[in-house]
Amino acid sequence: MAESRSIFQFKGFQLEHGNPGLKIGTEACIFGAYLQQWAEGNMLEIGTGSGVLTAMVAQFHPEKSIDTIEISQEVADLARYNFDNLPFEHHIHLHST
Numbered sequence: 068m069a070e071s072r073s074i075f076q077f078k079g080f081q082l083e084h085g086n087p088g089l090k091i092g093t094e095a096c097i098f099g100a101y102l103q104q105w106a107e108g109n110m111l112e113i114g115t116g117s118g119v120l121t122a123m124v125a126q127f128h129p130e131k132s133i134d135t136i137e138i139s140q141e142v143a144d145l146a147r148y149n150f151d152n153l154p155f156e157h158h159i160h161l162h163s164t
Contacts, residue, residue, distance in 0.1 A: 072145075075119070079126055082149045084117040087141040091119050099123030106131060114138075115161065118146040125157040132158045140164055 072083050075091040084091045099120045106128050112121050115135040125133055137143035143163030150159045 075117075077123075079155070080122060080153050082117055082119055082122060083145060084119070087139065088117050088145050091117060095119050096123075103127040110134070112136070115146045116142060118149045118159075118161075121146075121159055122149065122153055125153070125159055126155055129156045129158070132160070134160045134162065136162045138164055 072085040073090075075082050075084050082091065096119075100123065102120060103124050103126070106124050109132045110124065112133065112135045115121060115137040118135065121133050121135050125131070135146065137146055140163055143161060147161050147163075150157070150161060
């Protein structure tokens with residue numbers, strides 16, 4: 068892959084993104100901000116990628132259980148790294164192949 072990993076800095080945390088997986092863009096940030104307002108009950112994210120949506124929701128709802136699924140092992144490893152390095156408590160469970 069031509070692109071390399073880089074760091075995306077949010078106000079309260081940072082995530083690695085890029086190779087492997089897609090870069091974090093404006094659309095993901097807007098969607099994540101929208102999601103955190105409506106998050107209720109336990110959640111499931113299919114196609115976790117770098118984990119940006121899950122991390123944004125978990126930051127504001129640390130008591131919620133979030134299951135995530137990623138079929139690409141290489142991308143799942145990136146998401147797991149990002150989740151392990153979040154600076155807040157969370158209940159994120161990553162499932163991969």
